[in-house]
Amino acid sequence: MSYLVSPAPHRLTRTSANxxxxxxxxxxxxxxxxxxxxxxxxxxxxLLTCTLTCVILEFGIQSIKNAxxxxxxxxxxxxxxxxxxxxPINMPxxxxxxxxxxAVFSKYLFGGLGNNxxxxxxxxxSIVGVMVSGFSFDLYNxxxxxxxxxxxxxxxxxxxxxxxxxxxxxxxxxxxxxxxxFAVILIVFKVIRWENVLCAxxxxxxxxxxxxxxxxxxxxxCSGSFxxxxxxxxxxxxxxxxxxxxxxxxxxxFGIIAALMMSHNVFGETAxxxxxxxxxxxxxxxxxxxxxxHRGVRKHD
Amino acid sequence: MFGGVYLPKNKDNSNWNDIVEIRDPEMFVVxxxxxxxxxxxxxxxxxxxxKRGSLLAKPTxxxxxxxxCPTSGRVVSIIDKFTPDGINCKHVVxxxxxxxxxxxxxxxxxxxxRELLKRLAISGIVDAHYGGSPTYLRxxxxxxxxxxxxxxxxxxxxxxxxxxxxxxxxxxAEVVQGAQYFASILSSRNIVFLLTGRAVEAKKALKKYIxxxxxxxxxxxxxxxxxxxxxxxxxxMAKFKNKKNPFVEEKTGKVFVEDAITCYSFYNxxxxxxxxxYRVITVSGQDIIRKGNYFxxxxxxxDYILEMVGKKEDANIHQIVYGxxxxxxxxxxxxxxxxxxxxxxxxASAKESVTGKxxxxxxxxxxxxxxxxxxxxxxxxxxxxxxxxxxxxxYGIQxxxxxxCCSFVCPSRRYLAQRIASTQDKIKKGGNK
Numbered sequence: 001m002s003y004l005v006s007p008a009p010h011r012l013t014r015t016s017a018n019x020x021x022x023x024x025x026x027x028x029x030x031x032x033x034x035x036x037x038x039x040x041x042x043x044x045x046x047l048l049t050c051t052l053t054c055v056i057l058e059f060g061i062q063s064i065k066n067a068x069x070x071x072x073x074x075x076x077x078x079x080x081x082x083x084x085x086x087x088p089i090n091m092p093x094x095x096x097x098x099x100x101x102x103a104v105f106s107k108y109l110f111g112g113l114g115n116n117x118x119x120x121x122x123x124x125x126s127i128v129g130v131m132v133s134g135f136s137f138d139l140y141n142x143x144x145x146x147x148x149x150x151x152x153x154x155x156x157x158x159x160x161x162x163x164x165x166x167x168x169x170x171x172x173x174x175x176x177x178x179x180x181x182f183a184v185i186l187i188v189f190k191v192i193r194w195e196n197v198l199c200a201x202x203x204x205x206x207x208x209x210x211x212x213x214x215x216x217x218x219x220x221x222c223s224g225s226f227x228x229x230x231x232x233x234x235x236x237x238x239x240x241x242x243x244x245x246x247x248x249x250x251x252x253x254f255g256i257i258a259a260l261m262m263s264h265n266v267f268g269e270t271a272x273x274x275x276x277x278x279x280x281x282x283x284x285x286x287x288x289x290x291x292x293x294h295r296g297v298r299k300h301d
Numbered sequence: 302m303f304g305g306v307y308l309p310k311n312k313d314n315s316n317w318n319d320i321v322e323i324r325d326p327e328m329f330v331v332x333x334x335x336x337x338x339x340x341x342x343x344x345x346x347x348x349x350x351x352k353r354g355s356l357l358a359k360p361t362x363x364x365x366x367x368x369x370c371p372t373s374g375r376v377v378s379i380i381d382k383f384t385p386d387g388i389n390c391k392h393v394v395x396x397x398x399x400x401x402x403x404x405x406x407x408x409x410x411x412x413x414x415r416e417l418l419k420r421l422a423i424s425g426i427v428d429a430h431y432g433g434s435p436t437y438l439r440x441x442x443x444x445x446x447x448x449x450x451x452x453x454x455x456x457x458x459x460x461x462x463x464x465x466x467x468x469x470x471x472x473x474a475e476v477v478q479g480a481q482y483f484a485s486i487l488s489s490r491n492i493v494f495l496l497t498g499r500a501v502e503a504k505k506a507l508k509k510y511i512x513x514x515x516x517x518x519x520x521x522x523x524x525x526x527x528x529x530x531x532x533x534x535x536x537x538m539a540k541f542k543n544k545k546n547p548f549v550e551e552k553t554g555k556v557f558v559e560d561a562i563t564c565y566s567f568y569n570x571x572x573x574x575x576x577x578x579y580r581v582i583t584v585s586g587q588d589i590i591r592k593g594n595y596f597x598x599x600x601x602x603x604d605y606i607l608e609m610v611g612k613k614e615d616a617n618i619h620q621i622v623y624g625x626x627x628x629x630x631x632x633x634x635x636x637x638x639x640x641x642x643x644x645x646x647x648x649a650s651a652k653e654s655v656t657g658k659x660x661x662x663x664x665x666x667x668x669x670x671x672x673x674x675x676x677x678x679x680x681x682x683x684x685x686x687x688x689x690x691x692x693x694x695x696y697g698i699q700x701x702x703x704x705x706c707c708s709f710v711c712p713s714r715r716y717l718a719q720r721i722a723s724t725q726d727k728i729k730k731g732g733n734k
Contacts, residue, residue: 001618003619003621003632003634004619004620005620005631005632006620006631007716007719008630008703008705008718009627009705009709010620010622010626010627010629010631010647010649010654011627011655011709012655012708012709012711012714013655013709013711014655016657016660016712017660017712017713020712073660073661075663113660114661237664237665238663240666242665242669242670243670247666291677294676295675295700
């Protein structure tokens, strides 16, 4: 009889990286399902173009890299689904495809899974957002919540409408109650970190309070995809720092930058994604600076 | 205090209330080494009649093992064989004659530190928690003059190891007495007992015994977290050096760490004049019928233990782990003799083990927060793959205690602990390059 011989440890945690990707995919898909309810077939087309392009590209790249064709992990589903969530509903189908191509290549140009500096979906959405800002047609089926708050019509928006997602916005990001529910579930499953969500919210609230007054805090929090980005994109393990303190600083700075950009109406709905890119950009630097607090790390000669 | 992983309690543990002595097998194959780096010479010849407690091997130089015969009988042969840790050494094969004749040490009249140290040296006690080295080597005559602290680990954080805890509950007097002898060698004023939070019964038993029988004893009970590896001796020592030790307030001096089994064996060597030739081992696994704690003699084969504890009819034993589930070694065969360097033996079925394909690192930082030594396992892994030993030493690879927490928590199933351990070996052998 033969026995398995392996080096210690002989037990591993049950949750693998693929499980984490799967949980996030399910949560994003559920957020999208609200979009189907609100917008119908249009939302489905966006979902299919984004996700299929991501999966096909991933399949192609993995087949070139490895001897065996196939996808090695489910991260491409996460990218595609989150991208579909943050897309405006009236975006032409080819724009979704371009965004998906940018997202996948932004990951592989840095060396594949785990090596990218920027969140792929955020990068793709910001490039596309800046690109189509010249388009003259209505991307969101009406004035978005963020636009109406910034143009001074905040009285028109009721809080329960914001919570239930009855205002125009990106497909999967409008129903705040739904997203918060998934935030709690994902935190319990240890897929995303509570300190990220909390610190980002604190930073955001402080800036909005000083810039716009306390009555704008909740409408601003619930508009412009801020909560969706905080829950689904800020907590991306790859692009966030790996220490507790550094994560807090990272999330806090994201909150501040997002609040500043949103309150000054820089690029409208795209602002929060650009803010995330800035936060992503400082994450490796934070890691580098804070690594001296770890045992044994000596200064380089 | 940071790091570590929480391992849920093994549900079967509640029934393991007694320590059973395993019946002697027909043949003993006694290993003469438990850890590499020591030299021993065999003092018996083939055909010699031996009693229980006869000397089988003794150290050639100052470092080495005293190995005593676990049974009475005749030396059949002396063979080369592998120990569980993979050391090729001489094994003495003894045929049991079932007469149970015994040989003991002379009675101890003077129990001064010097005499106790002499008895410790010849008693044949082996550490389980220091990787199988002889206990007496850590103590020296110089240490009698200085004042040191003694820590006794009475329960383990690994859910598969209950031997220390059960021994504390069942043989409290012997354990406490043995700890006092160790303390007397060190001339330390008080003894610190380390117990995990979930070892409630052991704590009760210990307090009750000391209150009733030795009210003058100066002792302290400190609770260690239930998270693995806070009972690890290397961690206790390292944290002490780092002045971040949760257990120690004193800022200078040396720490001595013993466990319940060592104290129990030392008590027997001093009071009952018995050489140490056994170890309390927790035998567990899903397909095992009589799980529990056993007195296992040195040189009992794994095959025989499996036969005695019994496996279920449809048992499919997938993996045999000698030692704790987090830090033990795997055995490739059952034809191996059980030595004295382990606390546990796990016959794991396929259901119990979780395996997965290694993926790319997703940079989540879970290993960083799990590392009890506050290292950067992800960075070390990167350097190990690139074979940059010199850079790895600058990131503190030599401080790694090989607890395996990083590999445990990694969602990408990366072989972090394994790679770090092999690079540590390379650095030790080849120096910094």
